[in-house]
Amino acid sequence: MDEIAALIEPHIPALRRYAWALLRDHEAADDLVQDCLERAVGRWRLRRRDGDLKAWLFAIQHNLFIDGLRRKRRELLRAEVEDLSGIPEPGIEQESRAAMRDILACLDALPADQRAVILLVGVEDLSYEEAARVLGVPIGTVMSRLSRGREKLRRYLESGAQPMLRRVK
Amino acid sequence: MTGSELPVGEDDLSALVDGRLTPERAATVEAYLAARPEEAARIQADRAIRAALRERLAPKAGEPVPARLRAAAVIAERRRIRRGRLRQALAACLVLLAGGTGGWFARDLSERFWGIPARPAPLPQEALAAHRIYTVEVVHPVEVKADQGAHLAQWLSKRLGRRLAIPDLEGVGFRLIGGRLLPAGRSDVAAQLMYGAQDGSRLTLYVRCGEAGRWDLRVTKQGEFASATWATGGYGYALSGALDPDRLMMVARAALSEMTGGG
Numbered sequence: 001m002d003e004i005a006a007l008i009e010p011h012i013p014a015l016r017r018y019a020w021a022l023l024r025d026h027e028a029a030d031d032l033v034q035d036c037l038e039r040a041v042g043r044w045r046l047r048r049r050d051g052d053l054k055a056w057l058f059a060i061q062h063n064l065f066i067d068g069l070r071r072k073r074r075e076l077l078r079a080e081v082e083d084l085s086g087i088p089e090p091g092i093e094q095e096s097r098a099a100m101r102d103i104l105a106c107l108d109a110l111p112a113d114q115r116a117v118i119l120l121v122g123v124e125d126l127s128y129e130e131a132a133r134v135l136g137v138p139i140g141t142v143m144s145r146l147s148r149g150r151e152k153l154r155r156y157l158e159s160g161a162q163p164m165l166r167r168v169k
Numbered sequence: 170m171t172g173s174e175l176p177v178g179e180d181d182l183s184a185l186v187d188g189r190l191t192p193e194r195a196a197t198v199e200a201y202l203a204a205r206p207e208e209a210a211r212i213q214a215d216r217a218i219r220a221a222l223r224e225r226l227a228p229k230a231g232e233p234v235p236a237r238l239r240a241a242a243v244i245a246e247r248r249r250i251r252r253g254r255l256r257q258a259l260a261a262c263l264v265l266l267a268g269g270t271g272g273w274f275a276r277d278l279s280e281r282f283w284g285i286p287a288r289p290a291p292l293p294q295e296a297l298a299a300h301r302i303y304t305v306e307v308v309h310p311v312e313v314k315a316d317q318g319a320h321l322a323q324w325l326s327k328r329l330g331r332r333l334a335i336p337d338l339e340g341v342g343f344r345l346i347g348g349r350l351l352p353a354g355r356s357d358v359a360a361q362l363m364y365g366a367q368d369g370s371r372l373t374l375y376v377r378c379g380e381a382g383r384w385d386l387r388v389t390k391q392g393e394f395a396s397a398t399w400a401t402g403g404y405g406y407a408l409s410g411a412l413d414p415d416r417l418m419m420v421a422r423a424a425l426s427e428m429t430g431g432g
Contacts, residue, residue, distance in 0.1 A: 005240035012238055017230040030238060037243040103221050121187055122219045123226055128189070143180050150186070150215050157218065 004044055008037065011057050014124055018058065021119050022065055024108065032068065036061035055130040062116065062134050069112065106156040114149030117142055177201040182208070186215045251319045259322070259334040293389035293396040296375035296407030299351055299361050300394065304371040304410075311347030311363050321348050325360040329378050331404060333360060336374070336424040342366050343420065353377045372410040372420065380405035386421060388414045397421040 015036060019029035039060050040047075047056050107115055113135070120131040121142070128146075132139040181198050184190045190198060202209040236242055303310055313321045318335065326333045328350050335345065343364035353359035357379035364372040380400045389396045395417045396409040408421045 002241070005244055008240040012234050012240065013230040013232070016232070016234065016238070017226050020229045021226055030235060033238055034243065037238065037240060038247060041240075041244050041247055103218065103225055107222065118222070123223050128184075143183060146183050147179050150183075150218065153218050154211065154214050158214065 004041060007053060008040060008057070011054055012037070014054075015057060015061055018119055018124055019061060019065070021104070021107070021123065022115065024104065032061060032064060035064050039064065052130060055126060055133050058120065058124065058126065059134040059136075103153075103157070106153050109156060110149050110152055114145045114152070117145040118149045118153070121146060182212055186212060186219060248316070248318070255319055255322055255335070256337060259332075292377060292380065292398050292400065292405040292407050293391065293409070295353065295359070295377065296373070296398070296409050297391050297394050297396050299359070299375055300373045300409040303349065303361065303363065304373065312349035314347040315345040318345075325350065328358050329360055329376060329404075331378070333376060335362060338364050338372070338420065338424055341420050341423040343372050346371075353379065370411060372408065372412070374424075375407040375409065377405045378403065386418070386425075388418055390414060
């Protein structure tokens, strides 16, 4: 058991960073990491011995994130009828323009799959193969999401163009 | 220079941004970009964005990890929950088991009026032999330790062919140490659960499959040792230790009461 802890522990800071970059809410991010760790400990015997532990942990966390996203989308769908009027139009508020200068705000505007690839490869230093495994997609998909995502980020930052906000709060 | 023969593609440009190219290939791609200032500027921008994002997110990974996210804490919490669940499941299981014989405390009546044979069994001898062999072990008293409670129960249950209840005897001063698997008779298996008291005395619960008889709780003495045994549903149980028969009977009753959900 102590051995499991010793193996998992070094990856926790990166898992927290990835979770926070996706969710941008400290509590929610740590909840996601905790769910991930619980699942990892519970499935410890099922992991491939020769497999990459880091990629395995990120895959668990990513799947939990996607599950959560689906759940939220369903909730949002239900709430939509009454709540839509309350959501401000993008570009109306003055402060949103300043927010665009923040790289994270631009990242938030990307589709979730492009965001995930940019974070896993560009920040968490996963190889393209590992990122493909984490996301459960072919490596070609990883490469195309990466370049499409980067292209959008570039455009947002260079032109100051208003990215369409997609973040699901 | 095999790398230079391939045409430069989008994947090369991405890999250049991420610093994943071999030095030879990187040189080829840099040479390609030298002739294309527009694309070079794009790559430069991507690199800057990548660096900015890393820098922006770095503090999050540098934060101290909250206590609830320490791996050891997650493991301990999981173990605690599973142990609780296991006990509940086993208690439920034991209710069924005890219920089948009409309840424990009716055993004397059942023997007297319904004539369930009180046949002598080799079970106490077998259990005491195993007890004597393993309770003197200091280094390897058990195969699987109590801290792997769920695994222990699963493993022994699988080999015994029945869901094995692991009674909690802490209330009567005996803490679970762990368990092991043993051969029984010619082809059967037995499980031995070992418990230890504060004063170092040990108790074993021996569970054997292939038990033909059926009888209610009784105590057999053998020298300084005593064994409280019962058998039901094809399984024989023996709680053994160097205890006086009254104390052993008390522990056995406590175990049964604990396993049947208290009462």
